[in-house]
Amino acid sequence: MKKDTIKPPVHQGILTRIKMLLERHRLGELLVLKGQLTPHELRIALSQQKAQGAHLGRILVENQMISRRALYKTLAEQTTMRCMIAALGMFLTVSSFGIKPARAGSIKDVPAQMRLASTANTAFTPVKSYPPLFGSEERASTNLEPFTKWTGMFKRFDAAMDQPNGKKVISAWQRQISNYQSLPLEQMAKRVNAYINDQKYILDNRNYGQSDYWSTPIEFFERGGDCEDFAIAKYVSLRALGVPEERLRVAIVHDLKKDIPHAVLVVYTDSGALILDNQNERVENAAQVTRYKPIFTINRNAWWLHTKPSATVLASR
Numbered sequence: 001m002k003k004d005t006i007k008p009p010v011h012q013g014i015l016t017r018i019k020m021l022l023e024r025h026r027l028g029e030l031l032v033l034k035g036q037l038t039p040h041e042l043r044i045a046l047s048q049q050k051a052q053g054a055h056l057g058r059i060l061v062e063n064q065m066i067s068r069r070a071l072y073k074t075l076a077e078q079t080t081m082r083c084m085i086a087a088l089g090m091f092l093t094v095s096s097f098g099i100k101p102a103r104a105g106s107i108k109d110v111p112a113q114m115r116l117a118s119t120a121n122t123a124f125t126p127v128k129s130y131p132p133l134f135g136s137e138e139r140a141s142t143n144l145e146p147f148t149k150w151t152g153m154f155k156r157f158d159a160a161m162d163q164p165n166g167k168k169v170i171s172a173w174q175r176q177i178s179n180y181q182s183l184p185l186e187q188m189a190k191r192v193n194a195y196i197n198d199q200k201y202i203l204d205n206r207n208y209g210q211s212d213y214w215s216t217p218i219e220f221f222e223r224g225g226d227c228e229d230f231a232i233a234k235y236v237s238l239r240a241l242g243v244p245e246e247r248l249r250v251a252i253v254h255d256l257k258k259d260i261p262h263a264v265l266v267v268y269t270d271s272g273a274l275i276l277d278n279q280n281e282r283v284e285n286a287a288q289v290t291r292y293k294p295i296f297t298i299n300r301n302a303w304w305l306h307t308k309p310s311a312t313v314l315a316s317r
Contacts, residue, residue, distance in 0.1 A: 027056055031066065031074060041065050055205070076260040107144060107151055107300050110158045111239035114170050116181055124185065127246050127268050133286055133294050134253070136306040143303075149214040150250075150298055153232065157216035169218045177237050185243065186274065189267045190283045192237045193276040199233070200224030201278065228252075228263035230278035235265050235299070243267070249297035249304070251275075257291045266297060 028046065031037035037060070045059045052059070057071045132138070144151060160166040180191045202224040204213045215225050217233045231250045238248055247268045255262040265276040266286065273286040294306035
């Protein structure tokens with residue numbers, strides 16, 4: 001069968017493309033817009049999806065309408081663009097209109113509730129400097145309101161800690177990490193990374209029936225999780241060991257090797273930033289890691305937009 005010729009009108013330019021990239025449930029339209037799928041093929045696939053109740057991507061691949069690689073690349077592009085446009089949009093709003101962002105103090109310090117009794121933040125000196133993460137420049141904001149998956153995780157975590165099952169999970173977790181509390185920060189990070197990486201990896205759509213769910217550590221230890229869940233569990237483990245918030249960030253990055261979004265934990269030590277990654281058994285210095293392009297980093301106090309370094313280096317004020 002001859003494929004339809006796709007010629008999107010001029011007004012369906014970059015703005016329409018960005019809009020579709022930001023729409024969570026418009027994979028089919030995006031594939032048509034990119035010329036990888038015809039409208040006729042999309043109608044057939046949507047009809048099968050309605051009859052079978054299966055994911056559209058699975059139907060497209062099984063019917064050989066698109067390749068698995070093309071599907072994964074489009075999904076990765078969609079997710080990455082959503083993160084980047086949302087981040088840029090928030091910065092443009094703040095900088096263009098002078099809106100003072102709401103500060104992050106409303107997020108409860110839930111990890112501190114499970115802090116080991118013999119551990120205190122005074123054991124760690126203040127961070128001397130923040131090296132450029134993967135060579136990027138960063139701009140900070142304390143407005144965490146748009147990051148509902150992050151803030152929602154804290155709220156669910158707080159509620160689950162008082163439940164019998166939550167208490168049981170936390171007790172076993174504390175017993176394990178208590179073995180690391182007297183170690184130097186770098187050794188502590190390595191032990192936490194190895195411990196969390198032993199947990200089960202499972203995609204969100206199989207685990208929770210949705211494409212991007214940020215689980216609490218209690219849910220993670222019970223059910224396993226994907227990359228951001230590993231990063232969150234490492235973050236909370238180190239906070240429970242007394243590592244200050246300022247030394248920890250969950251990083252959302254683009255994996256240049258796999259061409260997909262990914263999440264890792266960044267730990268700022270006195271000798272540089274360490275990357276705790278569920279794809280790597282070793283903890284490595286960020287300066288030695290070349291496969292990731294940072295999109296944004298976040299902790300309970302703030303978030304940072306990461307961009308390419310400017311051509312001109314400006315003196316700091």
